[in-house]
Amino acid sequence: MLTAVALLIVGLILLVWSADRLVFGSAALARNVGISPLVIGMTIIAMGSSAPEMMVSATAALANKTDTAVGNILGSNIANIALILGITALIKPLSINSELLRRELPFMIGVTLLAGVILWDGHLGFYEGVLLFVVFAIFILAMLKISRGENNQKDRLLAEQESEVPEGVNSKIAIFWVIVGLILLPLSADILVSNAVIIAKYFGMSDLVIGLTIIAIGTSLPELAASLAGVLKGEDDMAVGNIIGSNVFNILAVMGLPGILNPSVISEHAMGRDFWVMLGLSLLLVVMALGKSRSINRIEGFILFVIFIVYQTYLFMNMGA
Numbered sequence: 001m002l003t004a005v006a007l008l009i010v011g012l013i014l015l016v017w018s019a020d021r022l023v024f025g026s027a028a029l030a031r032n033v034g035i036s037p038l039v040i041g042m043t044i045i046a047m048g049s050s051a052p053e054m055m056v057s058a059t060a061a062l063a064n065k066t067d068t069a070v071g072n073i074l075g076s077n078i079a080n081i082a083l084i085l086g087i088t089a090l091i092k093p094l095s096i097n098s099e100l101l102r103r104e105l106p107f108m109i110g111v112t113l114l115a116g117v118i119l120w121d122g123h124l125g126f127y128e129g130v131l132l133f134v135v136f137a138i139f140i141l142a143m144l145k146i147s148r149g150e151n152n153q154k155d156r157l158l159a160e161q162e163s164e165v166p167e168g169v170n171s172k173i174a175i176f177w178v179i180v181g182l183i184l185l186p187l188s189a190d191i192l193v194s195n196a197v198i199i200a201k202y203f204g205m206s207d208l209v210i211g212l213t214i215i216a217i218g219t220s221l222p223e224l225a226a227s228l229a230g231v232l233k234g235e236d237d238m239a240v241g242n243i244i245g246s247n248v249f250n251i252l253a254v255m256g257l258p259g260i261l262n263p264s265v266i267s268e269h270a271m272g273r274d275f276w277v278m279l280g281l282s283l284l285l286v287v288m289a290l291g292k293s294r295s296i297n298r299i300e301g302f303i304l305f306v307i308f309i310v311y312q313t314y315l316f317m318n319m320g321a
Contacts, residue, residue, distance in 0.1 A: 004198040011192035012218040014184055019051040019222060022181025028169035029178060049222040049242055050076075050249040054257060055189040056219055060211070061258035063193060066124060067267050069258040071211020072219060073250045074274045077112075078212075079220040080243045081281040082308035088227045089301025094236045096294050101237055104244045105286050107139065112282045115251045118259075119271040129259025136252035192218070205319040208267040212274060213315055240289065240296075247282070277311055 053076050057069035088094060096102070114135070118128045192215065200210040223246050230239035258264070281304070288296045296304075 001199070001202055004195040004202070007191055008195040008199060008214070011188050011190075011195060012221070014188035015052045015055070015192055015219065016221050016225075018181045018184035018188055019049075019055075021177045022051060022185060023049075024166060024169075025174045025177030025179075025181060028166040028174035029171060031167065032169070032171045032174060049226050050246045050254060051185065052189070052219040052222060053246075053250055054254045055185050056193060056215060057254050058257045058261060059186065059189040059193045061262040061264075063197075064262060064264075065193065065197065065207050066258050066262055066264035067207035067270070068193065068196070068211040068215065070119075070124065070255065070266050070270050071208040071274070072215045073211075073255050074270060074278050075212035075216025076220050077247045077250055077278050078274070078281060078311065079216050079308065080223055080246055081285050082304045082311070083217070084220060084224045084227050085240070085243055085285070085296060086301045086303075086305030086308060087224070088231050088239055089296040090298055090305065091228070092231050093298055093301075094231065094240055094296040096240055096289050096296070097237055101241050101244065102290060104143075104241070104248070105289055108244050108248050109282055109286060111135070111139075111248050111251050112279050115255065116271070116275050116279065118255075119266065119275055122268055122271065123263070123265050124255070124259045125263045126260055129256040129261075129263070132252045132256035132259065136249070136256065139248065139252065203319060206267065206269075208269055208274075209315050209319050213312060243285075281307065 053072055056072055060066065060069040060072065085094070114132075118124065118132070196210050196215055197207075199205070199214070200207065205213075223242055226242045227239040230236070230242065284304070285296075288300050
């Protein structure tokens with residue numbers, strides 16, 4: 001048991017680190033071959049923090065643990081809003097100025113509702129997975145088109161995303177980090193999932209709950225690091241944008257993967273309990289972000305954090321569900 005816990009921690013550390021290296025190398029290489037920093041910022045950088053969720057969900061689905069994959073997606077989105085934005089706002093209130101960000105928020109709600117429609121019948125199917133990927137492609141193309149609009153060229157979010165693109169990195173070094181990331185990311189995901197299953201069985205936790213708790217929190221660490229780094233540098237829009245982008249990416253691309261790789265019946269609790277928590281928190285974020293103050297203050301951050309603690313406590317008290 002102690003070995004499984006130790007390997008789980010090692011897997012998490014390797015997963016986060018290898019995802020960071022893959023994003024760094026990919027962004028640097030893309031810049032070196034002439035791709036616009038704007039495009040890199042809107043794609044590789046914006047979506048890179050969700051690489052752990054994608055790899056874990058694919059690994060879990062292939063291991064016939066689709067409940068773990070779905071739990072990871074729902075749990076990560078819940079952790080992104082309640083835990084990460086809660087902690088970030090407690091450290092420093094978040095001011096939201098980006099117009100692009102305000103456009104993304106309603107889309108995030110729409111995507112969340114789409115997840116509810118898909119999960120409603122308790123089955124994640126192949127064609128539903130394809131649909132999610134198609135919507136994801138449309139979203140990326142639409143955001144790139146909007147971001148190139150004359151009125152949005154000076155948007156603060158775009159400027160903050162472009163500033164994250166690495167400069168002056170030798171192409172050989174960039175390729176090296178891409179290869180390291182591609183090798184270690186699936187390896188660390190397999191270590192994480194296999195040992196999470198051992199721990200889950202030991203404590204009598206369901207596949208869904210292990211995805212909603214330990215794995216979801218672990219795979220959300222890149223978002224936590226990115227949001228804390230953003231707010232400490234005064235890049236509030238980036239901190240919130242990372243969360244919104246990650247949540248959209250998780251539902252469309254990450255949930256699409258297990259649907260395509262292993263269409264399965266999923267736990268009734270995913271829709272009956274956890275989806276509504278995710279939707280409620282998403283709506284709460286919209287109310288906070290689009291309110292008169294256009295900010296998330298410390299009191300609101302504390303509320304989000306308390307919701308997360310209460311939710312996780314409930315899950316651990318009902319581990320078999």
